[in-house]
Amino acid sequence: MPVIIQAGVADKALFELEKDERDEAGGAVISLNVDGRPLRLRLNFKAAARCDFQEVAAMIPQRICEFRKHAARFDERVEPVRAKVEARIDRTGHGMRLVSFGMEPLDVRQAFHWCEQRLEAQIEMLDHTLAPEIVSLPSYTYRRFAAGIAHLQPVQRRRAAMAKRLAEKDAVLEVDTLTEALIAHLGQTLPAIAAQVLRTRGSIGVAVPDVAARAGSAGQFHFSNADGRLVVSGYISPAGPRVFLYGNSLTIDEGIDEDLLSDLKGKALSAFITHPASDKARIATSRVSGDKRTTRVNLRTRRRMIGLGEIDAAA
Numbered sequence: 050m051p052v053i054i055q056a057g058v059a060d061k062a063l064f065e066l067e068k069d070e071r072d073e074a075g076g077a078v079i080s081l082n083v084d085g086r087p088l089r090l091r092l093n094f095k096a097a098a099r100c101d102f103q104e105v106a107a108m109i110p111q112r113i114c115e116f117r118k119h120a121a122r123f124d125e126r127v128e129p130v131r132a133k134v135e136a137r138i139d140r141t142g143h144g145m146r147l148v149s150f151g152m153e154p155l156d157v158r159q160a161f162h163w164c165e166q167r168l169e170a171q172i173e174m175l176d177h178t179l180a181p182e183i184v185s186l187p188s189y190t191y192r193r194f195a196a197g198i199a200h201l202q203p204v205q206r207r208r209a210a211m212a213k214r215l216a217e218k219d220a221v222l223e224v225d226t227l228t229e230a231l232i233a234h235l236g237q238t239l240p241a242i243a244a245q246v247l248r249t250r251g252s253i254g255v256a257v258p259d260v261a262a263r264a265g266s267a268g269q270f271h272f273s274n275a276d277g278r279l280v281v282s283g284y285i286s287p288a289g290p291r292v293f294l295y296g297n298s299l300t301i302d303e304g305i306d307e308d309l310l311s312d313l314k315g316k317a318l319s320a321f322i323t324h325p326a327s328d329k330a331r332i333a334t335s336r337v338s339g340d341k342r343t344t345r346v347n348l349r350t351r352r353r354m355i356g357l358g359e360i361d362a363a364a
Contacts, residue, residue: 078154081113086124088116088161091154108157119163126163127151133191134170137198143206145198146173153187170194174201175208178250178274179215211277220354221247224279225297227318227350230326231270231281240360246274247360257283279355285324292322297330297348304341311335318348 081088090112092105116123131150138145153169155161169187176182186197215221222243232239235255245253252273270283275296286292290303299322313320314335319327330348337344 079109079157081109083113083116084120086116086120087151088113089152089154090157092157105157112155112157112161115161119161123152123163123166127168130168130191130194134194134198137195138172141202142174142198143202144175144209145201145205147171148173148183168194170197172198172201174205175212177208177276178247179208179212179277180250208276215277215354218354218356219358220356221360222274222279222355223277223352224355225350225352226329227297227326227348228272228279228281230329231285232272234325235270239355240362242272243279243355244360246272246279250274252282285327286322297333297350299344299346299348301344301346302342303344304337305335305344307335307337310337310344310346321346 076091076093079090079092081090090109127150131147134150135147138147148171150170151168153167155166167187167189169185172184172186173181174184184201186194186201188194188197211223215223224239224243229239232242235257237255242253242255252271254269254271257268257270268284270281273280273282278296280296282295283293284291285294285299290301292302293300310332313332316332317328318324318330318332321327321332330350333347333349335344335346
């Protein structure tokens, strides 16, 4: 790949090469320094494989020539939008930060048009583990960027508020009573599960004793970090009708009589499902799907913070 770029950059302009995260085939983004301005080109490996080496190399100086010719007009278009986007994020972003703003990577096979080139905002915000991440927001106009930012704001607000609460309590995660009871039922300890989740930053699976061998994947519970909460998912009842639990929500593979559900509102989950942990949650709301094939039940539980000291003491 660098050989192709060097062959196509006659003036030996500096370039950087990075993986194209949006290309599942493993493409690359080439960042070229053209008269002090960044020109970002996307190269799809599958498309490149169908082209002659010299043909691919020749595309790069073409894009450089087009970019250099219209760079000033492109800057005039970009700067007002960038200023408005940054002001919008600073004003209502709840801790979001504009990292960079400019052109979205352009497919090397497409001509550069200063007025048609899509723009891209790189925004730092909190991810589902409350760690910083960079989110790419592509669009053409400030109005569309504003809509994208408005979509991100409630997510960032929720995560920033949770991060603040955890920091104030010197805690690492929030957990509810149902999740704690399920962990105990699985023969595990809360600090050990929490530590694994924090370490992997993903989901960990724990087999249900004497069930996994019969039920396959339905015999496992998975624990993950969802915006600072230790969340459990899995089949709390793997057989007829199956009942799937995610966090504080149950999905039942059957349309339950609405009068029965109404009578159960406010009662312990154990009045509806037999499970050693079902007395740790109460039924809050329920809804039967329009096709009467599934039922959604939302639960109410008590929550608490898992302190850092709790994790350290079990290490």
